[in-house]
Amino acid sequence: MAGQARGKVTIDEEECKGCGLCVESCPPHCIEFTTKLNSCGVHPARYAGTECTACGICFYCCPEPGAITVYRLSPPPKGALAPSGGHHAPAL
Numbered sequence: 001m002a003g004q005a006r007g008k009v010t011i012d013e014e015e016c017k018g019c020g021l022c023v024e025s026c027p028p029h030c031i032e033f034t035t036k037l038n039s040c041g042v043h044p045a046r047y048a049g050t051e052c053t054a055c056g057i058c059f060y061c062c063p064e065p066g067a068i069t070v071y072r073l074s075p076p077p078k079g080a081l082a083p084s085g086g087h088h089a090p091a092l
């Protein structure tokens, strides 16, 4: 379902071991593997850039502490014009 992203994630490519649990578990399927290899010789995961809901499932699935950080995108105050991009606050 397309819509405005409510969150975003960052993935540390050197912490990622390429297990794919986050790729398989993300409900809107917004995590994918990169085509390049990291220093461990695996294709790390990355956020595809859209549709994240900040649900945190990828964070809880990941076996590598610190590999994934989830940010919640704050909605604009009621009555205010939506700023482009909004503000990001760490969610997990």
Ligand code: SF4
Residues within 6 Å of the ligand: 007, 008, 009, 025, 026, 027, 028, 029, 030, 031, 051, 052, 053, 054, 055, 056, 057, 058, 059, 070
């Ligand atoms: S927080 Fe949820 S929607 Fe966002 S990338 Fe992780 S699993 Fe997907």
Ligand code: SF4
Residues within 6 Å of the ligand: 011, 015, 016, 017, 018, 019, 020, 021, 022, 023, 044, 045, 061, 062, 063, 064, 067, 068
């Ligand atoms: S769950 Fe963690 S280690 Fe596995 S592919 Fe995703 S970021 Fe990498």
